Amino acid sequence: MRTRWRLPLRVAVLGYLGLLVVLPVSTVFYRAFEHGLGAAWDALTAPDALDALWLTVLVAVIAVPLNTVFGIGVSLLLARHRFPGAWLLDALVDIPLAVSPVVIGLALILVYGKTGWFGNWLAARGITVIFSLPGIVMASAAVSLPYVVREVLPVLQEIGTEQEQAARTLGAGPLTVFRRITLPNIRRGLAYGVTLTTARVLGEFGAVAMVSGAIAGRTQTLTLFISASIDNLEPQSAYVGAVALCLAALIVLTVLTVTDRSRHSWRRGAIL
Amino acid sequence: MNPRNPFESTSAARPGRGHRGREVLVSALAVSGLALSSLMIGALPAGAASGGTVNLVAYSTPKPAYSVLAADFAKTKAGAGVTVSPSFGPSGTQATAVVDGLPADLVNFSLAPDMTKLVKAGLVSSSWDEGPTKGMVTDSIVSFVVRPGNPKHITTWADLVKPGVGVITPNVFSSGSAKWNLLAAYGSQIAQGKSPAQARAYLSELLHHAVAQPSSASAALQTFLSGQGDVLLDYESDALYAKSKGEPVSVVTPPQTILIQNPVAVTKTASPAAKAFLAYLLSPAGQTVWGEQGYRPVLASVAAKFAFPRPKTLFTISTLGGWTSVNTEFFDPQTGIVAQDEQSLGVSTAGS
Amino acid sequence: MADAGPTVADLVVPGDTRALRDRSPGRGRGRRYPPTVPSPGLATAGRLAGRVGGPALVVTYLSLLVLLPLAALLTKAFSNGWSGFWGAVTQPEAVAALELTLAAAAIVAVVNSVAGLAIAFVLVRDDFRGKALVSAVIDLPFALPTVVAGLTLLALYGPSSPFHVDLAGTRLGIGCALAFVTLPFCVRSVQPVLAELDRETEEAAASLGASPRQVLRRVLLPSVLPSVLAGAGLAFARAVGEFGSVVLISGNIPFKTEVASSWIFSLSQSDDLPAASAVSIVLVAISLLVLLGIGWARRRFDVPEAT
Numbered sequence: 001m002r003t004r005w006r007l008p009l010r011v012a013v014l015g016y017l018g019l020l021v022v023l024p025v026s027t028v029f030y031r032a033f034e035h036g037l038g039a040a041w042d043a044l045t046a047p048d049a050l051d052a053l054w055l056t057v058l059v060a061v062i063a064v065p066l067n068t069v070f071g072i073g074v075s076l077l078l079a080r081h082r083f084p085g086a087w088l089l090d091a092l093v094d095i096p097l098a099v100s101p102v103v104i105g106l107a108l109i110l111v112y113g114k115t116g117w118f119g120n121w122l123a124a125r126g127i128t129v130i131f132s133l134p135g136i137v138m139a140s141a142a143v144s145l146p147y148v149v150r151e152v153l154p155v156l157q158e159i160g161t162e163q164e165q166a167a168r169t170l171g172a173g174p175l176t177v178f179r180r181i182t183l184p185n186i187r188r189g190l191a192y193g194v195t196l197t198t199a200r201v202l203g204e205f206g207a208v209a210m211v212s213g214a215i216a217g218r219t220q221t222l223t224l225f226i227s228a229s230i231d232n233l234e235p236q237s238a239y240v241g242a243v244a245l246c247l248a249a250l251i252v253l254t255v256l257t258v259t260d261r262s263r264h265s266w267r268r269g270a271i272l
Numbered sequence: 273m274n275p276r277n278p279f280e281s282t283s284a285a286r287p288g289r290g291h292r293g294r295e296v297l298v299s300a301l302a303v304s305g306l307a308l309s310s311l312m313i314g315a316l317p318a319g320a321a322s323g324g325t326v327n328l329v330a331y332s333t334p335k336p337a338y339s340v341l342a343a344d345f346a347k348t349k350a351g352a353g354v355t356v357s358p359s360f361g362p363s364g365t366q367a368t369a370v371v372d373g374l375p376a377d378l379v380n381f382s383l384a385p386d387m388t389k390l391v392k393a394g395l396v397s398s399s400w401d402e403g404p405t406k407g408m409v410t411d412s413i414v415s416f417v418v419r420p421g422n423p424k425h426i427t428t429w430a431d432l433v434k435p436g437v438g439v440i441t442p443n444v445f446s447s448g449s450a451k452w453n454l455l456a457a458y459g460s461q462i463a464q465g466k467s468p469a470q471a472r473a474y475l476s477e478l479l480h481h482a483v484a485q486p487s488s489a490s491a492a493l494q495t496f497l498s499g500q501g502d503v504l505l506d507y508e509s510d511a512l513y514a515k516s517k518g519e520p521v522s523v524v525t526p527p528q529t530i531l532i533q534n535p536v537a538v539t540k541t542a543s544p545a546a547k548a549f550l551a552y553l554l555s556p557a558g559q560t561v562w563g564e565q566g567y568r569p570v571l572a573s574v575a576a577k578f579a580f581p582r583p584k585t586l587f588t589i590s591t592l593g594g595w596t597s598v599n600t601e602f603f604d605p606q607t608g609i610v611a612q613d614e615q616s617l618g619v620s621t622a623g624s
Numbered sequence: 625m626a627d628a629g630p631t632v633a634d635l636v637v638p639g640d641t642r643a644l645r646d647r648s649p650g651r652g653r654g655r656r657y658p659p660t661v662p663s664p665g666l667a668t669a670g671r672l673a674g675r676v677g678g679p680a681l682v683v684t685y686l687s688l689l690v691l692l693p694l695a696a697l698l699t700k701a702f703s704n705g706w707s708g709f710w711g712a713v714t715q716p717e718a719v720a721a722l723e724l725t726l727a728a729a730a731i732v733a734v735v736n737s738v739a740g741l742a743i744a745f746v747l748v749r750d751d752f753r754g755k756a757l758v759s760a761v762i763d764l765p766f767a768l769p770t771v772v773a774g775l776t777l778l779a780l781y782g783p784s785s786p787f788h789v790d791l792a793g794t795r796l797g798i799g800c801a802l803a804f805v806t807l808p809f810c811v812r813s814v815q816p817v818l819a820e821l822d823r824e825t826e827e828a829a830a831s832l833g834a835s836p837r838q839v840l841r842r843v844l845l846p847s848v849l850p851s852v853l854a855g856a857g858l859a860f861a862r863a864v865g866e867f868g869s870v871v872l873i874s875g876n877i878p879f880k881t882e883v884a885s886s887w888i889f890s891l892s893q894s895d896d897l898p899a900a901s902a903v904s905i906v907l908v909a910i911s912l913l914v915l916l917g918i919g920w921a922r923r924r925f926d927v928p929e930a931t
Contacts, residue, residue: 098911499783
């Protein structure tokens with residue numbers, strides 16, 4: 001980047017990020033370890049906290065791959081095919097974003113709860129959705145639905161189809177084309193999408209609060225545990241839990257992007 | 273793209289040894305991921321114990337109290353081997369959850385209308401309030417929570433509407449605790465001999481002095497602790513708990529206040545263990561624990577052992593007409609007194 | 625394949641006269657590449673499954689998670705008839721909350737779009753020590769539970785602020801909380817696109833005498849505008865529904881700082897589900913309209929697709 005712009009822009013950006021993001025997040029870390037590592041470790045390894053941690057990880061392990069597959073599928077559909085109503089599908093995918101998480105939880109209960117649309121059908125088969133794991137997974141998946149699509153679709157549109165067409169003319173089947181051409185090209189966008197999805201699932205509160213029942217040790221996710229800790233005036237547990245969530249998100253981000261070091265970050269003599 | 277080999281992907285991944293290695297790694301990760309998940313699903317506590325399970329659904333405040341109560345109950349004969357599986361949350365939300373299917377054997381809410389929801393849904397017997405304690409397990413009162421040392425000398429309801437005093441009370445439409453607060457405020461005026469119209473005017477002024485109306489009682493406490501406002505209206509039990517946790521607060525008992533009565537009941541499908549637990553909660557031993565936790569026991573014999581402050585005038589919800597009429601008259605979101613007050617506030621501050 | 629895409633002839637490098645089969649790096653190891661399909665029948669079946677099964681699966685997933693619940697919400701909203709719906713939506717407190725929410729979300733979306741573009745620019749085109757850390761930090765507002773975010777913002781910028789600012793109970797405070805939670809969208813929407821951008825056009829423009837500002841305005845911005853708009857749309861939609869992080873610092877005062885999601889929460893706690901659903905539907909509808917509008921604008925500015 002040209003020298004004249006580089007420094008002021010960097011300073012402005014870092015300042016904005018500092019005030020808005022870095023400072024609050026550091027405060028959380030500080031508060032978590034305020035009373036020493038030992039106290040933090042104790043808070044994290046309390047039985048309720050551990051149960052909440054396991055449940056959260058489990059939910060993420062199920063919901064994130066589901067949304068990843070769905071996201072890639074929808075992106076391919078929208079980017080590579082023309083069909084009537086494509087714009088509608090595009091907008092529908094964004095719906096979870098437009099709805100407050102509490103409302104999403106409410107809506108899920110309206111359909112899958114005991115008095116909901118499918119309530120009797122589910123009860124007759126002995127399936128519990130709301131107030132147990134499937135409900136939590138569904139709520140988490142619902143709120144994080146659009147992110148992979150939103151990251152992958154623009155990239156798919158940006159890179160065009162030449163490589164894929166070339167591969168197809170040379171006889172590659174659709175799966176091969178996907179694996180060898182498409183996937184490596186969308187990797188960066190996909191990595192961001194999966195990170196956003198994971199982070200969102202880990203941090204989800206409102207929708208899960210509605211559908212989980214917060215049964216301590218059984219359906220209490222880490223976010224619910226954190227909220228309960230705050231209510232019970234145990235901020236240490238709350239902040240330690242929050243740190244755990246942030247670290248989990250950071251790990252996911254690192255694993256996904258460390259293999260894809262940016263090659264275009266900057267060049268000498270660049271115009272901008 | 274390498275024109276020599278159009279199949280060479282842009283990330284320099286190549287078919288061959290390296291690629292195979294990556295495939296193996298991915299499959300291994302997937303398999304171990306699946307294995308780990310199934311382990312974790314299996315590891316989730318199943319909740320079945322030799323002495324039975326009690327699915328407890330309660331409002332959020334008594335969580336610390338129930339830890340002690342459950343532990344003490346387990347030491348008794350009736351409670352040997354019993355597991356208490358608790359769920360805590362805002363009273364109204366919890367009640368709705370039970371109606372929606374949240375497993376519940378024993379329910380404890382912060383106000384009676386939430387119990388009525390369950391009765392209407394056929395989950396709790398309509399005779400829940402016919403016992404010796406009228407269905408209540410604990411009492412409390414509405415108190416003032418102020419800064420340590422009470423720098424603004426807030427001791428009466430009239431002090432709350434003095435100029436420069438900021439009040440924090442939760443939003444009545446989202447918090448059950450807030451209803452108790454405003455009813456205490458209204459009732460305090462009636463108890464001092466004012467007319468209903470004057471009492472309504474006081475309510476309006478009080479809302480005017482609200483610098484924040486957080487969505488729940490605990491959010492209100494957090495808001496107060498963050499430095500906002502001069503006085504917080506809250507349950508006495510909440511305030512005492514905050515104090516016991518070392519938070520910088522002082523608790524002031526208003527001269528007139530309302531008696532908060534918290535209902536408890538077993539559901540129609542309750543396990544015998546749940547009924548035993550309820551009996552324990554209402555027994556002298558259990559009531560003593562409640563008292564130690566800052567709740568006013570409902571058993572007179574136990575209450576006498578604790579030195580809870582006695583307000584000059586203590587009235588109950590029945591003094592004000594009972595929950596059904598009060599809910600409609602005061603708290604209907606469209607036509608209630610509070611809604612109208614908020615609206616007039618909004619109209620007067622519109623454009624700011 | 626309608627257009628004349630590259631043909632096999634284009635791919636043959638002059639001088640390279642090996643048969644296609646022999647050009648693959650797998651040659652000599654006994655592996656044929658690309659792998660052939662065992663039978664034509666399976667291939668057709670596979671393709672058919674992909675053609676029909678894929679979209680069907682996608683639509684089913686979407687329905688179960690989003691469409692059906694939304695339909696249930698819509699039904700609930702109108703369960704008291706049109707008058708019930710309209711009454712809930714035109715209630716003064718609802719109107720005030722909606723106005724505040726939409727205005728705040730719009731402003732924050734604009735501000736964060738600009739900030740997001742700048743941040744993405746610095747992340748992609750600049751290099752300095754600790755850049756990776758900066759990049760990692762950006763996604764954290766997402767992972768942080770909203771209640772913790774709310775508490776922390778209150779602690780930092782509320783009455784006990786170490787900076788002696790007090791944004792509690794103000795609309796600026798609401799804006800701060802919304803900016804905090806929507807930042808990741810605005811950055812991550814632009815970043816991958818910016819990274820994939822082909823430098824050649826910019827270099828060509830520069831070599832033809834364009835100043836950096838002209839290159840920015842004429843070449844760079846139009847290319848990233850669709851993704852910036854996408855990020856703005858995401859930010860707006862998220863801001864409109866945000867509850868946990870805003871509600872603490874806002875003070876939640878009806879008609880002044882009460883946001884729509886808080887009012888909806890109050891309605892649902894008062895057991896007025898039809899009204900809660902009604903106001904929610906209005907919010908969803910407005911957000912959808914905004915997203916649709918942005919989608920339309922994106923398509924207008926978009927580089928023509930190569931399909």
